[in-house]
Amino acid sequence: MASTWTRQHILSLADWTAAEYESLLQTASSFREVLSRRTKKVPALQGQVVTNLFFEPSTRTRSSFELAAKRLSADVLNFAPGSSSLTKGETILDTAKTYLAMGTDIFVIRHQQAGVCHAIADEMDRLQSGVSILNAGDGQHEHPSQALLDLFTLCCLLDDENPRLELLQGKKIAIVGDILHSRVARSNIWSLTAAGADVHLVGPPTLLPQLFAGLANSSHRGQLFLHWKLEPAIQDADFVMTLRLQRERMTNHLLPSLREYHLRYGITRERLKLCQPFVKVLHPGPVNRGVEISSDLMDDPVVSLISQQVTSGVAVRMALLYLIGTLKAEV
Amino acid sequence: MASTWTRQHILSLADWTAAEYESLLQTASSFREVLSRRTKKVPALQGQVVTNLFFEPSTRTRSSFELAAKRLSADVLNFAPGSSSLTKGETILDTAKTYLAMGTDIFVIRHQQAGVCHAIADEMDRLQSGVSILNAGDGQHEHPSQALLDLFTLCCLLDDENPRLELLQGKKIAIVGDILHSRVARSNIWSLTAAGADVHLVGPPTLLPQLFAGLANSSHRGQLFLHWKLEPAIQDADFVMTLRLQRERMTNHLLPSLREYHLRYGITRERLKLCQPFVKVLHPGPVNRGVEISSDLMDDPVVSLISQQVTSGVAVRMALLYLIGTLKAEV
């Protein structure tokens, strides 16, 4: 399975090749099959240690990685920020080095600052440790596993048996909301345009600066478009991805009110009539019901892919841990 | 083992049948035997995921369920309220649905509000998810696993080899203390009267309103009695169950002082002379020593069943998880 994999750290999707995306999709697909069995475990990472270093609180992402690691039979250590050495003045790099010395094989790291994962990966490489770093969200920078589970969800929807990149070629995908602060949007821009989809970003000007137009990777087949009004962005869209709105943006005067946001950018059944007939809606969660998306739409299993995204998350994270975990074994 | 089990959710004991109690007692008894072996694990729930959603802090109950699940070889996810998506505005139902989508098979749920477990169970059924909900304490409503471990403890005491419901027929059991706020008392009223025991509730009038007289299930053989004075309640009792006194009741003016409570309702060696010669004392824990019960009595292994209750808890929770977990497999 995917014996050609060579990437050690999963930090960003900016430079992923089409072959890497295909390996990931294939591997996740085979794990999805494992998850449908009665006994959902494989011994692939038995005896290996996966350490979750979550400096920023998170429930769903940490649980998803923890379950993925356990189903690969790895041992899991959870670093709890509240009761940590950090309150005792230790640096983040020293915390990581301590867990390295205990025997960690893979670090899953979330931090409120962009670049922390890169810094830890650099240090681990400098020490020739051989361990892998998996970015589970660093500041406003990237959240690769979220974008990969979105990709997997979409490809499976288009061909359940054989999810692959080309299925998204020429599709129109709108990403709606607070683009500026979203690591989910940044990672999705890379993966979706790599698959050949056209990505239409839309949000209020305070949350979608013009500079995003420059993000596109010119070697990608898909193109990037910016909108400040919702309608042209979702017109004829195949998929609409709404982003979580952080309530604290309001106190920073970047948004007038939740109600006004919903009126202008909220996804409703009425608005989806602009899209393709079989349009589907995605959201990385957790959702503010009635803000990013109307409550009835969120619960409509025909339109909403939210549950599938969460389910895909376990298979995709198993695939990522498997690919980088068995890479180490081969070295 | 108990192949006739059909109940999917454990929310309340109000409508449990005698046959269900007997299945539970038998299954717990066989797991108690497993726990006496050197290797205390069975593979019954291998690959299944038990998710503890504890919205209210708890140590002993969560640990007991966690250990029970691990000994059945399940994978356990713990939802930590402090670092959760709830602080991000997600609804409780959406949190549960997220863990469902990750692959949860059984939810163990504690919440400070009565009815939350029912609401989640209804939603899970509506989604035809097939998962089970186990109420680990919802507000002042019910705490079924606590009442079942009390029942198991008492039946084992009366016949260690063959614990069964009829052993409690005609016994007098006093439940002492803050009945009003106690989910433990409510669940015990159902199970003990179903077993044919007479249950005598006693506490200060502010904590034992008259309306409790109406709680009795008329089809149960055991009867329910209310007392505001301790003596008639424990006179000739076979068992005395004291309830934990929440210190915050005092600030609400429902109680004058801990000292006065102990003087009027505290269980002491002297007072137990009113009871049957071999009377035993139970307490769900954690105990306020010298308040609900005198400290020396609590530590007297001849009188106190407190440790046996905790030990029974693991076997009873293994039995509950096993019964609902293997039910799913057969469906």
Add this chain to the structure above:
Amino acid sequence: MASTWTRQHILSLADWTAAEYESLLQTASSFREVLSRRTKKVPALQGQVVTNLFFEPSTRTRSSFELAAKRLSADVLNFAPGSSSLTKGETILDTAKTYLAMGTDIFVIRHQQAGVCHAIADEMDRLQSGVSILNAGDGQHEHPSQALLDLFTLCCLLDDENPRLELLQGKKIAIVGDILHSRVARSNIWSLTAAGADVHLVGPPTLLPQLFAGLANSSHRGQLFLHWKLEPAIQDADFVMTLRLQRERMTNHLLPSLREYHLRYGITRERLKLCQPFVKVLHPGPVNRGVEISSDLMDDPVVSLISQQVTSGVAVRMALLYLIGTLKAEV
């Protein structure tokens, strides 16, 4: 492996015999070999329950014990102080007895008060429970597993194949810093002088009272020396162990400032020139970089043993859990 082991609790190193140290070193050495394999697990404690009762927050020590227990295939329960029954008024002994009744085989306990581990061990013995207590740090009293991992680290450095006590005979070891408040220093004094090393304590007079001179065990071959100036303490030293400086000491007026502390007692490359040519530096972590030790020195793999200490920690804790865990089986 080490079938002559008879000690049930690991509370203090004050009365350890040479034979016990040798058993520990040998057992840890064999587990270090296990940890170098691809599958790093052994089934030694399968079905046993190791409960971490950490009343004081800790990341590294708890994770190290948790990983050690998992690699011996034990089930691990973690007691979280924040969400605990302690806030509900339960005594520490009652908390321990609750976890005993659930089926705990080994308790790993950290508490801010000296003597708590002894008190729990006494109670467990009184109850003839057969369980073991492992002190993971009690107030300013002892931290045996830390001193044993320091010992193992030093002995392995001197003979990687066959780490044994006599290797430290006649070595000079300086322990620098806040001796008064350090449980690490106290435990190390016992183990290092038992090995025949001479231990030179050094720190400011407020943090190193004269009474420490009386700590030495006269039957030990190594001797204890006190210094208030750094230079004579580290002159010709083979090893320098710096202790963590608690920042809260400053607010208590025991220390003028971090900067002044570093100027007088900080370990720097310049100062190490006073020591033996191949001197090594130890620190129990977490480190305040630039306070106890200069930042460049800490990262110098030729001089610093800090990573090896952490790695040794897992093997030494596996050895301790194994020795007391299999003892129980044989009883």
